[in-house]
Amino acid sequence: MNNQNENIDETTQINQNSQNAENDYKTDENQIQQEPKDELTELKEQLEKQKDAYLRLLAEFDNFRKRTEREKFEIADIVKGSVVRDFLPILDSLEKAHLACANDESIRSGIELVLKAFKQLLEKYEIKEIDTKSEFDPNLHEALMTVESNTPNKIVQVFEKGYIYKDKLLRPAKVSVGKINEDKNEEV
Helix, strand or coil: CHHHHHHHHHHHHHHHHHHHHHHHHHHHHHHHHHHHHHHHHHHHHHHHHHHHHHHHHHHHHHHHHHHHHHHHHHHHHHHHHHHHHHHHHHHHHHHHHHHHCCCCHHHHHHHHHHHHHHHHHHHHCCEEECCCCCECCCCCEEEEEEEECCCCCEEEEEEECCEEECCEEEECEEEEEEECCHHHHHHC
8 A cells, every 4th residue: 555655646746747847848938938029129129219319310410410501601691791891992982983073974984884883793692782761770870970950860961871781781871860959949
């Protein structure tokens, strides 16, 4: 009987061992299946992070390219404005010479041609003369003096023309501005 009990215990132990081995095998198999899934998920996450970083870098580079292009044009505009500002006194002198040589028609017509070419060049580069037929604007005009006038705040005389380039003031127009005599106002 002892022998029989031993056989039963042995059989039970063998069954338990085989069941344990089977469970271990299933666990190992699940771990093996689990590991590739975890590794695959991890690789996908890394790929998404890399893709996100790449897209951000690409967008940053595109913004940098656009900003430098815009800055390049702004610098070019500043340089153009500066060069034109240096030529404005020459234009002023030509206009004065044109007015001074009223007697000699050949010199006058020559100066007119030069002035016309100069003004066409200014127009080509979007440089415009400041309007001095309107009211005084301190953003565009520089008042050198005030004179008594029936129309206050109206430009009476232009001493030097002003110019703008793409909405930027190159040189203000130097003008005299009309004002109503305050003594007359007090008498009325």
